[in-house]
Amino acid sequence: MTTVVGGVYVERCVEPHWDDVYGSAGRAAAAISAAVADVRLVTYRAEPLAEAFDSLVNAYGLVIQGPLVRFEVAFDYFHPLATPRITPRPDAIPWNEPIRIEDEVVLRFGMLEGDAIVSAATAVYDPQSAFDPRPFGENGSTAGRLAMILNQLEARRFADEPDARKAAEAILAKGDAAVVVLKMGSQGALVLTSEGVDHVPAYRSGNVFKIGSGDVFSAAFTQFWAVEGRSPREAADLASRAVSRYxxxxxxxxxxxxxxxAEDLVPLEAATGRVYLAAPFFNLAERWVVEEVRNQLVDMGVPVFSPLHEIGEGPGEIVAPQDLAGLDECQVVLAILNGSDAGTVFEVGYAVAKGIPVVALAQNMRPEDLKMPQGTGCTIVSDLATAIYQAVWALK
Known part of the structure; x- marks a missing residue:
């Protein structure tokens, strides 16, 4: 049997709309349920989510076990890239006795309500904690073979090393894990073993719903490496492909x-350049969108020219030439077309005339208002996270 142990939580997102019960363990168990026989999901079973657990059983044929707890945990997002609001606050969630798991293959996630002590022939460990990731064996867990799947922040925290790759190398050198997979977002992942370091790419997708993408990666890697016996590099590449599909x-x-x-997926390649953020900023809601988009791009390490931040407000004869000069220095335009602001529409037309790619976020707009952007080859998307990623991917 294969066991997935971790949290099952309520997930809600404003845009695009999402309201379901998965969490890391629920999603991972569902992800591998078609190919892996007798998947066991072990978690702290929140009594208010009894119907949701029944739905997971009926939809995916899972065996669900674990102690009952009286409260549920919920994650609320404005959009898939936003930091979620967790209810109850993590510091207010009661800590429960650890769950003990013994199986041939175990995928273990970090949890908010407690811990899992694992004894497995083969284990995959995803700590799911950016702030305080704990070593796999610290709580007494053991595995004949161990793979650790970490994002860059987790790796830095584990090894107390600012360079994520060096941190991953240090973690592998300790000898606890046979495989360390370092996830690097759009840059793909590094797969470290005693035989060397391999890079696997991330793959392009039409839409980008990021909630749970890391869960799917860890689940797919577990299926292809721990269950099907593929090489770590092949398993990580297949996991990256599975994430693109998800x-x-x-x-x-x-x-x-x-x-x-068999799917014709396009690998993402390293790109350079600057994104021009074309958007109105004349009221609180518009300013919030500009700040949020700019912050997300900066967090990704992408240079961004925001007229609000680089030039500021002022009379048209002063700011317009400076804005267009900034646009000339950019390689992609990310345009917020909501509301059909005249200045933003002008910037889109200017970019099209200059041959600069345009990715436009358009929500609740009349088809007539989109005829020119669509007819001139602009990429039109309807959710914020997808718009941000499509703009980054359009860089050369």
């Missing part, structure tokens, strides 16, 4: 390895 469609379970390899 963020585009939100569908589970993941496809088989053959189906994933």
């Amino acid at each position: 963020v585009d469609t939100r569908s589970l379970p993941i496809p088989s390895a053959d189906d994933l390899m």
Whole structure:
């Protein structure tokens, strides 16, 4: 049997709309349920979520076990890239006795309500904690073979090393894990073993629903490496392909390895350049969107020219030439077309005339208002996270 142990939580997102119960463990167990027989999901079972647990059983054929707890945990997002509001606050969630798991293959996630002590022939560990990731064996967990899947911040925290790759190398050198997978967002992932370091790419998708993408990666890696016996590099590449499919469609379970390899996926390549943020900023809501988009781009390490921040407000004869000069120095325009602001529409037309790619966020707009952007080759998307990623991916 294969066991997935971790949290099952309520997830809600404003845009695009999402309201379901998955969490890391629920989503991971669902992800591998088509190819892996007798998947066991072990978690702290919140009594208010009894119907949701029944739905997971009925939809995916899971065996669900674990102690009952009286409260549920919810994650609320404005959009898939936003920091969620967690209810109750993490410091107010009661800590429960650890869950003990013994199985041939175990995928272990970090949890908010307690911990899991694992004894496995093969284990995959995703700590799911940016602030205080704990070593796999600290709580007494053991595994004949161990793979650790970490994002860059987790790796830095684990090794107390500012360079994420050096941190991953230090973690591997300790000898606790046979495989360390370092996830690097749009830059793909590094797979570190005693035989060396391999890079696997991230793959492009039409839509980008990021909630749970890391869960799917860890689940897919577990299926392809721990269960099917593929090499760490091949398993990580298939996991990256599975993530591309998931963020585009939100569908589970993941496809088989053959189906994933048959899909014509485009790997993302390293790019340079600056994004021009074309958007109105004349009221509080508009300013919030500009600040949020700019912050997300900066957090990704992408240079961004925001007229609000670089030039500021002022009379048109002063700010317009400076804005267009800034646009000339950018390689992609990310335009917020909501409201059909005249200045933003002008900037889009200017970019099209100069041959600069345009990605436009357009929500609740009349089809007539989109005829020119669509007819001139602009990429039109309807959710914020997808718009941000499509703009970054359009950089050369």
